[in-house]
Amino acid sequence: MQFALVDGERSRPKKGLRGNCQYCDGEMVAKCGRYIIWHWAHMPGTNCDPWWGPESEWHRGWKNLFPEDWQEIVHFDDRTGEKHIADVKTPHGLVIEFQNSPMSFEELASRESFYKEMIWIVNGDRGSVNPNYFNLGLMWQGEILLRPLVRYVKWMSRSRLLHKWSAATNPVYIDFGFMGLWRFFDFRFEDDVGAFSPLEQDWLVEACLLGESIPIAYVPEENEDEYNSRLRLTDYDEGEDTSC
Ligand SMILES: [Zn+2]
Known part of the structure; x- marks a missing residue:
């Protein structure tokens, strides 16, 4: 984790510092x-949030x-008493989870039902x-579609x-590194085609x-050429304009 409580204050790790898990x-x-990412580590054998993994x-x-102060926020469910550490929780109530490693369908579904108002940002x-x-x-x-x-x-x-x-019910954004960030909408299993924006x-x-x-990409007509050249596409099917 990036934060622990030192004398009751959320603190970043510094050499020799000890603290307590929030x-x-x-x-x-x-x-x-x-050679390591500076972090706070528990003592061996501690049971912390089972959803938390190395960063x-x-x-x-x-x-x-x-x-x-939006990062690593402990999110409570008043009704069930369940709690987990959200990667980011905005003051507006949105939880943002960054997912670097694969996760089971069960865990994906549990996180969505726990956080409710959330988005996923996935390392692609x-x-x-x-x-x-x-x-x-x-x-x-x-x-x-334009x-x-x-x-x-x-x-x-x-x-x-x-x-x-594709099993997620909350918005998924995939960070494809040099290919940029894309909202992933849907996947057709029969021919392995995904819809992205x-x-x-x-x-x-x-x-x-x-x-x-969060806006869905909207490309003004006059910028379409520029947009396509930036994606290094030289030849594509224009498809249908479905704007209404
Ligand atoms: Zn802990």
Whole structure:
């Protein structure tokens, strides 16, 4: 974790510092080193939040786009007494979960029913070539809807990333590294085609900071050429304009 309580104050890890977990109150030691992500670690044998896992650079990078006091927030369910640590919880009540590693369908469903108002941000560039596959899939001559811009992308990777995340009922955004951030809407299992909409990271962060609804990519007509060249697409089917 990035925060522990030191004399009752949420603190980042510093060499030699000890503190207590804000979730389970267990003793924690700051782990700081040249080659590790600085974090707070529990003493061996502590039972903390079963949903919490080790954090990657990717995780930290995203989390730190939000104010410190929105990060690692213990979320209570008054009715059941259940509690978990949300990666980010905005003052407007939205929980943002960053998911770097695979998760079971059961856990996905439990998290959604626990947090209710939430979005997922998923690492689609985790030790794999998925961004390249995504790029390849974009060049496939699939249907493209404009305003809002939704592309049908052929999923050619052997990774089950999309199969898994299609089970989510809350919005899923996949961070495909150099291929950018995409809202993932739907997946057709019969021909491995996913529906995606590109979204600037800044737009998503800004909407969350302001407590506004996150826009679905909208590309003004005059910018379409620029948009397509930025995606390095030279040849595509224009599809149907479904704007109303
Ligand atoms: Zn703990």
